[in-house]
Amino acid sequence: MTNQENPILQVNSIYKDFISRGLTRKGASVFHALQNVSFELAGKQTYALVGESGSGKSTTGRIICALEKPTTGSIVFEGNNYTDYSPSLLRERIRGNIQMVFQDPFSALNPRKAVGNAIVEALEIQKIGDSRSDRLDMAVDMIERVGLSSKQIDRFPHQFSGGQLQRVNIARALVVRPKILILDESVSALDVSVQAQVLNLLQDLKEEFSLSYLFITHDLSVVRFIADRIGVLRKGELVEEGTVEQIFGNPRTDYTRNLLGSIPLPDPRRHQLMAA
Amino acid sequence: MTGIAEATRIGGSVDAHKGTGEDMPDGRQDSGAMSAMLEVRDLVVSFQGAKKSWNNAVEGVDFSVRQGEILGIVGESSCGKSVTSFSIMRLHNERSTKYQGSITFDGSDIFSLSPKQLRELRGGDIGFIFQNPMSSLNPLMTIGQQLRETVHAHQTSLGKEEVEASCIEALEDAGSDDPKAWMERYPYQLSGGMLQRVVIGIALINHPKLLIADEPTTALDVTIQMQLLKVLRGLRDKRGMSIILITHDMGVVAQMCDRVEVMYLGQIVESAPVDELFAHPRHPYTQGLLAATPPLDGDRPERLSTIPGSVPQLSEVAGSGCRFASRCPFVADECRKSVIDMQSIAERHGARCIRLAEIGEFRKVAS
Numbered sequence: 324m325t326n327q328e329n330p331i332l333q334v335n336s337i338y339k340d341f342i343s344r345g346l347t348r349k350g351a352s353v354f355h356a357l358q359n360v361s362f363e364l365a366g367k368q369t370y371a372l373v374g375e376s377g378s379g380k381s382t383t384g385r386i387i388c389a390l391e392k393p394t395t396g397s398i399v400f401e402g403n404n405y406t407d408y409s410p411s412l413l414r415e416r417i418r419g420n421i422q423m424v425f426q427d428p429f430s431a432l433n434p435r436k437a438v439g440n441a442i443v444e445a446l447e448i449q450k451i452g453d454s455r456s457d458r459l460d461m462a463v464d465m466i467e468r469v470g471l472s473s474k475q476i477d478r479f480p481h482q483f484s485g486g487q488l489q490r491v492n493i494a495r496a497l498v499v500r501p502k503i504l505i506l507d508e509s510v511s512a513l514d515v516s517v518q519a520q521v522l523n524l525l526q527d528l529k530e531e532f533s534l535s536y537l538f539i540t541h542d543l544s545v546v547r548f549i550a551d552r553i554g555v556l557r558k559g560e561l562v563e564e565g566t567v568e569q570i571f572g573n574p575r576t577d578y579t580r581n582l583l584g585s586i587p588l589p590d591p592r593r594h595q596l597m598a599a
Numbered sequence: 600m601t602g603i604a605e606a607t608r609i610g611g612s613v614d615a616h617k618g619t620g621e622d623m624p625d626g627r628q629d630s631g632a633m634s635a636m637l638e639v640r641d642l643v644v645s646f647q648g649a650k651k652s653w654n655n656a657v658e659g660v661d662f663s664v665r666q667g668e669i670l671g672i673v674g675e676s677s678c679g680k681s682v683t684s685f686s687i688m689r690l691h692n693e694r695s696t697k698y699q700g701s702i703t704f705d706g707s708d709i710f711s712l713s714p715k716q717l718r719e720l721r722g723g724d725i726g727f728i729f730q731n732p733m734s735s736l737n738p739l740m741t742i743g744q745q746l747r748e749t750v751h752a753h754q755t756s757l758g759k760e761e762v763e764a765s766c767i768e769a770l771e772d773a774g775s776d777d778p779k780a781w782m783e784r785y786p787y788q789l790s791g792g793m794l795q796r797v798v799i800g801i802a803l804i805n806h807p808k809l810l811i812a813d814e815p816t817t818a819l820d821v822t823i824q825m826q827l828l829k830v831l832r833g834l835r836d837k838r839g840m841s842i843i844l845i846t847h848d849m850g851v852v853a854q855m856c857d858r859v860e861v862m863y864l865g866q867i868v869e870s871a872p873v874d875e876l877f878a879h880p881r882h883p884y885t886q887g888l889l890a891a892t893p894p895l896d897g898d899r900p901e902r903l904s905t906i907p908g909s910v911p912q913l914s915e916v917a918g919s920g921c922r923f924a925s926r927c928p929f930v931a932d933e934c935r936k937s938v939i940d941m942q943s944i945a946e947r948h949g950a951r952c953i954r955l956a957e958i959g960e961f962r963k964v965a966s
Contacts, residue, residue: 375820376791484909485676514675515847516906519891523902541820548893548903567899585825587850589892591873595825596832596854 329402330363331535332387332421332503337361337396339382339559356382357393357559364503369529369536371546373582374556380539383556384507387537388423389413400503419449422496426508428488432480438491439476442466442498449499465494468531470524486517490524497532507539522549543586547571555579635663636809636841637687641700644679644686653697654913656682657865660700661941664809669835669842671856671873673849673888675910679865680845684811687843688721705808723753726802730814732794736786742797743782746770746804753805765804772837773800774830792823799830806838813845828855849892853877858947861885864913864922870941871948882950883927883958921952929958 339357344350357379364370372380385391387398389405397406405417425431432441442462443455452458463473469490480488489509496504506525510518522545528534538550546553546567553570555563555578563576574580588595644657657679664670672680685691687702689709702709705724712720721727729735737745746766750757757765770778773796786794795815802810812831816824832855835842844855852859852873859876861869861884869882880886887906894900908926916922920935927934931954941949952958 375822486909514910515849515888516675516891517909519893519903519905522893523905526902543821544893544895547895547899581822585821586895587825587828587848587854588895589849589853589877589889591853591877594854596829 331366331401332364332537333399334360334362334364334383334387335397335399337383337386337393337398339379339386339391340394355559357386360396360556360559360561362554362561362564364535364537366502366535367529367533368551369538369549371538371540371550371553372556373540373543373546373553375541375582377558378556379559380541380556381507384423384505384537384539387503388421388505389417390423414448419451419499420501421503421505422499422501423505423507424489424492424496424509426512428485428492428512429480431492432488432495434480437477437479438483438495439463439466441491442495445495445499451499461498462494465498466491468528469494469497470520484517486513486521489513489521493521493524493528497528497534500532501534503535503537505537505539508541510545511540511542518545525549543583555582634665635703636666636668636705637664637843638703639663639683639687639700640703642683642686642702643697643699644682644691645697645699646691647695647697655865656913657686660862660865660867662860662867662870664841664843666808666841667835667839668858669832669844669856671852671859672843672845672862673847673852673859674862675847675888677864677910678862680862681813682865683862684813684843684845687811688725688727689717690721719753722749722802722807723805724808726805726807726810728795728798728802728810728812728815730817732791732798732818733786735798736794738786740785741782742784742786742789745797746782746801749801749804766800769800769804770797772803772830772834773797774826775800792819792827795819795823795827796830799827803834807840809841809843810834811843811845814847815844816851817846817848824851831855849889861888864910864916866922866951867941868923868952869950871944875945875948879948881944881948881955881958882923882952883929884923885950887926923952929954931957 336359337357338359341354341356343352343354345352360383362370372383374380382391386393393406397404400417400420403416405413408417432438439459439462442465443458446452446458446461452461463476466476467473471487471490483491510521513521526549529536538546540546550567552566553564554561555570557578563570563574563579570579571583574583639660639662642657642660643655645653645655648654660683662670672683674680686698687709698710743766746769747762750762750765766782767778770781775781775796781789781793781797789797816827819827828851831842834840846852856873859871859873860867861882863884869876869885876885880889890904891906893903906926911925919938921939924930924934933953939951939953941951942953942955943949944955
């Protein structure tokens, strides 16, 4: 993408160590989950973080969403470094702007709360809307925007299918009008036909609400469809970064090449399994 | 596979890329008339629901697996893939399950076997790999103990060294680089990919004739998935065993399978050799599945084509018509009227759709 504006989000050389304390002093160990990860997310762009499990994709997403603090390094949203914000300051300035959609749509929602109330709750916390009916209207609007019917607003999570519920989660995240949406494996648990619907929906919403996406996934075919830029993580380090065309057309590291070569192609005429 | 694929190719649309049969062990090329290792005929599996009602989870499933063949069963969740595969070994709770139809494995009727004979079959002539390796292993036993247990259960006459040797051989075949060290470990000490190799090893240890793999690589990274697919394919080539591979990933199917059964809501909707299925998918559901997968080469599309709606509950699909009718772009009145049978398209290629002729033309016009 040719976007010369200032980036909406900057991640500046973040490190994250997890310390596990053993029973003895000897048993304690440090796990370097992220090492010197830096990238920028331009406005209205989709940035995909890919890598194997344990490579630090989700940790990066959680740090950007301020669910976790980096050990060192900083994250800057629209010029403000919010790494050391207090919880109340985060709620005021960041939470409404950076929202997250998780992998498992069922565990992301309270099973005892009707989905309409879950969406209204997000508005209450962000102090958007004047009255309950006002907020309910916004929730209905958003639920229809993601392709569900307003009649479904009183239903509980168990009455939805996985794909519908992921739409609810997207509606709940978008109702506070964020600028950045972090999607952590959000379509991975969905069936192919439903996944295609949700991906199309995400493309439409991006235009409509001028969103920037941080897309965290291990599924490279999805990345190729939705992303503008890709960052490849390996064991906590960003080993390669570039546009979709660069990464897929001309990968520079063996790791990326191996990752790309491991996707089973849906074409029986191209054999990948003969080599071994 | 070569013989099978050759015999069913139509219209010369598929190149002779498999013509040499270099991936096959000798002596299995000419097998047009080879007898089936497993034959499933008109299988109906019903589970007891509330108020003593019986719901058919799988209906009229019909397929066979030949020796050395890899059969893929694809479909989205709740299409009956796992119910079908569990039925082959009668793993459902029989108090609340009714089977109809027949399953014949290597000449014996599965439904007339005694519990003792079934025990001998499970883990003996039929190996099973489940999706989640962590939950199919016992966390309190070492890998070695679990392997030895499987051997002892089926081959009581072996001495200690022989058991040890066959454990190591099985792990090696499953792609372990250091089987001796692995055997002393507990499951929590191994990674997901290593554990799935252990599970494959356990399934292989008694030299099964048929391996049923239910989403064996879904929980794993692509790089590990590729290694394990190579292992499974290599095992078929080396040991000549048959494999039933259950998956929702069209890429895995294309790379692994000889034949494919596409399932939708408890029925097989299309059945074809793999080349044929990808070159000429005929059922609207198969076409939809293939089109919904984001492409890995060529132009990046603005939008993906989708199948409208989502897989309905079986109870919501009323009446006897086509089960895909509610989501089908080609649906007509006649589709909802009567039971749709499998329509033969070519030799060994069939689809459960009565509008095949019209759909073929429709697609030509559209493209």
